[in-house]
Amino acid sequence: MTQLVFIREGQAVTDSLTVAREFGKDHDHVMRDIRQQLKKLQEADETEWSVANFGEAQYQHPQNKQWYPKFDMTEDAFAIVAMSYTTPEAMKMKVKFITEFKRMRNELTINTQALSPELQMFNQMFQAVAKVELENSQLKNDVNAVKQQLDNQAEILALNPTEWRKKVRSLLNKIAQKRGGHDAYSEVNSESYELLEQRGNCKLGIRQENIKKRMALEGAAKSKINAISKLEAIAEDSRLTEIYLAIVKEMAIKHSVKVD
Template sequence: MGKEIPVVLGGFGENCKVMLAKTIAEIHKMETKHVNELINRNIKRFKNEIDILDLGVVLNDTGLKELGFTQQAINSYKGLRAKGQGGNIYLLSERGYAKIIKIMDTDLAWDIHDQLMDEYFHLREEKQQMQSMSMEDIIIYQMQQSKMMKEQLEQTQTVAIEAKATAEQATKQMEIVKDAMLLDHDSWRKDCNNIINKVAKERGGTKEAYQQVRDEVYNILQQRAGASLKTRVINKQDRMRREGISKSKVDKVSQIDVIAEDKRLKEIYIAVVKEMAIKYGVA
């Protein structure tokens, strides 16, 4: 935040970072006496030697001077204390600082609290750990960090590749859907037959596979239309015989012929073939 904060350790445990009420006041743009007043008004909330220490009680003049207090300031604190007007020199632990922020309870106070947690109380913990490690430990640590970073990079690359493959598959699927939707109604018999051939190829490419796909399309059509194609073929052949049409032509009548004669059956047939194209990814 652009301020030099003196690092003070100890008071509540070995190497525990602490902060003077004077420093807190400077950071929060307050007077020290106002920070002291907040603590004194809520003193029951603060546990002595856990949240706060009054250095004016536990340290002599020499100790206070080592913390940067002038003799004039020390005398002033003593005078206020003698008059019962405060004169506290509070030192706060991380927990004590969190409590004073809760009492302030302003957006600015909480923002500053978050920054101090990150940049003062918890900063350089890893550096301190490194300083206590041997050279061998440091090399092992660095290798472990390098391995972890490599694994994270590989995981990121894998996710990226999978995402690309998924996107490409989605694009391909959309193209298939688009092509299926654009089946030409003028050449519907040829287009549908091409799709059925491609589906049959996906299912083995044998003559039996082709017949199975064709039968599957017809069965779905009959279920949706509530009609029997074979019955319609027989009826059409009977009509042709009565009309005197040659036996060779009568014998050639197929289910696709009766579908072609009925607009509703044709629409259902085309829809079923489109669905199959999308299902098998062909068009």
């Protein structure tokens, strides 16, 4: 049986990754459910309770080694989040979680009460030291995550303006995947063009049509004319190219995408 509940800082907790795995849900969806409940708790002026029962943390993905957010949850926090999971299978899983929380609580109580007063004192000291070590470890992980992000940003900012088209397409595709999949590429692409038109005070559609008209007058093949994109209109103007590169870099950094 996989572990549903574990001990952290002397308290029985589970986390969003475990909930997603056991309930057969995407982790992003569980994170969304948690944030919705946190928003409702904030609206109900229960922020202090939220802080005591939800702990935001990070985990490292085993494949790409990137760091992503997760939530640790007490039994009460788990109950609030899982409240909306009402299928028969979900009800069975909630019973398993609650049973495991109870077992962990009993185990903690028995283990602590069985200690002599001196050992209980040492246990409290150990828990305090362990908490400090955990915080230091988390701080180290946070520093490494920030360093990795800064390194990636440096790579993005160093994109060569003379060899930019392939990288731009790659970055926009990755941003689209962050937003829900390849189907979002058209939306992301359009957004980048809209930002360029606002910042560069231009109309890419008009520039695109002007290029097509010029090519038609020069006798270019119709297939080549139809293949002219807004990217060609950007490439014709070095000022627009620089502005567009800056926009795509900003979007990439905002969405924490990585340069190949």
